[in-house]
Amino acid sequence: MAANDREAFGEMAGGIAHDLNNLLTVIMGATETLAEDLAPGSDRHDLAMTSLQAAETGAELIRRLLAASQRQAPELEIIDCCAAVDAVRPLAHRLIRDDISLKIQAPVHPLFCTADPVGLKTALLNLLINARDATPAGGSISLRAETVSLHGHGARRLSLAPGVYVVFTVRDTGVGMSPETMRRATEPFFTTKGPVGGTGLGLSTVDGFARQSGGHLAIASEVGRGARLSIYLPRTTPLKPRLESVANPTRNDWPGGEIR
Amino acid sequence: MTAKILVIDDDDHLRELVCSRLRRQGYVVHTAENGRVGLRIFEAERPDLVITDILMPDMEGIETILRLKAGATPPKIIAMSGGGHIVGRDFLKWASHLGADQVLAKPFRVSTLIAMAGDLLRDIDARRGRLLGWDPELQPMRDMGQDLDRLFHTHG
Numbered sequence: 001m002a003a004n005d006r007e008a009f010g011e012m013a014g015g016i017a018h019d020l021n022n023l024l025t026v027i028m029g030a031t032e033t034l035a036e037d038l039a040p041g042s043d044r045h046d047l048a049m050t051s052l053q054a055a056e057t058g059a060e061l062i063r064r065l066l067a068a069s070q071r072q073a074p075e076l077e078i079i080d081c082c083a084a085v086d087a088v089r090p091l092a093h094r095l096i097r098d099d100i101s102l103k104i105q106a107p108v109h110p111l112f113c114t115a116d117p118v119g120l121k122t123a124l125l126n127l128l129i130n131a132r133d134a135t136p137a138g139g140s141i142s143l144r145a146e147t148v149s150l151h152g153h154g155a156r157r158l159s160l161a162p163g164v165y166v167v168f169t170v171r172d173t174g175v176g177m178s179p180e181t182m183r184r185a186t187e188p189f190f191t192t193k194g195p196v197g198g199t200g201l202g203l204s205t206v207d208g209f210a211r212q213s214g215g216h217l218a219i220a221s222e223v224g225r226g227a228r229l230s231i232y233l234p235r236t237t238p239l240k241p242r243l244e245s246v247a248n249p250t251r252n253d254w255p256g257g258e259i260r
Numbered sequence: 261m262t263a264k265i266l267v268i269d270d271d272d273h274l275r276e277l278v279c280s281r282l283r284r285q286g287y288v289v290h291t292a293e294n295g296r297v298g299l300r301i302f303e304a305e306r307p308d309l310v311i312t313d314i315l316m317p318d319m320e321g322i323e324t325i326l327r328l329k330a331g332a333t334p335p336k337i338i339a340m341s342g343g344g345h346i347v348g349r350d351f352l353k354w355a356s357h358l359g360a361d362q363v364l365a366k367p368f369r370v371s372t373l374i375a376m377a378g379d380l381l382r383d384i385d386a387r388r389g390r391l392l393g394w395d396p397e398l399q400p401m402r403d404m405g406q407d408l409d410r411l412f413h414t415h416g
Contacts, residue, residue, distance in 0.1 A: 029281065
């Protein structure tokens with residue numbers, strides 16, 4: 001998506017969100033009032049509650065839409081990426097079906113980056129859910145966190161400054177993507193999951209999160225050969241826990257001196 | 261004494277809904293469609309609590325909050341915002357810095373708003389009660405005393 005298109009989309013999303021939030025407040029309030037008048041446990045009460053939850057899902061969608069359009073300033077914090085991976089572990093095992101083997105790996109020592117912790121968790125879960133949906137016949141999915149050092153061509157290819165990055169990679173052995181699908185994967189509302197399958201906001205949210213954190217989302221895939229999606233985030237050194245350090249991370253500033 | 265609430269929002273449906281839910285709770289509720297009308301009603305009715313939207317045509321919520329808080333007897337204030345702009349969230353922060361007692365991002369459950377209103381108005385009741393020599397914190401002990409009296413009179 002071109003930068004000016006993204007900006008126009010953000011403009012539109014911001015304008016509509018305000019009115020939609022008003023509308024949802026009314027729907028939620030009216031439904032909640034109905035539910036209060038109905039006997040808990042009755043079919044009608046359940047219907048009202050389903051309606052309320054649907055409205056709340058709508059509210060969540062608006063929040064994601066705004067995040068995807070990059071108009072919502074993220075809450076940046078220095079976070080331990082390994083702990084973040086550990087935090088999604090239980091949920092990931094619940095999300096992934098039994099016919100898929102799931103492997104999650106993160107280094108034992110902490111890896112720090114500066115990002116919105118909720119955004120990171122959402123991004124990792126989005127990648128895992130996409131991998132699951134792309135693996136309908138069973139197979140394997142892995143999530144791995146590690147550090148890489150980018151120089152010259154490697155950095156330019158990802159439009160990133162040379163430096164040390166924490167990389168979260170989700171691989172699957174699923175159906176893969178065509179070059180056309182890959183090209184459009186991060187467009188808001190683009191989905192291959194059909195009208196009831198997805199919102200088309202998953203990868204666009206992940207892409208938005210990576211950019212907001214000064215990083216990049218890289219996609220590699222071939223039809224029938226699975227996919228590899230990697231979120232690159234600039235590594236932060238805990239010795240200088242300031243935002244400036246994100247811009248110029250150096251290889252030797254890790255306290256233990258060990259970078260893989 | 262029944263607490264008075266003023267609801268200011270340019271969205272008719274939202275105003276009606278919030279208003280009817282608050283009336284159900286037994287509050288006396290006035291409504292206004294913008295800050296200008298809201299301030300006029302405030303002067304006439306002196307509500308204990310003002311619930312105001314932030315992004316409105318005519319007079320916006322931020323200015324409304326400033327004027328309400330500048331008065332001699334400022335009310336409790338809950339600010340609401342539907343966000344939607346990059347500053348949308350900041351508006352709620354500003355509202356809070358400028359004196360809103362609570363802030364609420366739309367969409368919210370009306371029960372959350374009612375609970376917030378109840379909390380703020382309880383503070384007012386408690387203060388009023390102390391002025392009148394009645395302390396709500398002592399009420400449970402009085403009730404217990406009355407229970408003991410009844411017991412004493414029944415079985416004594």
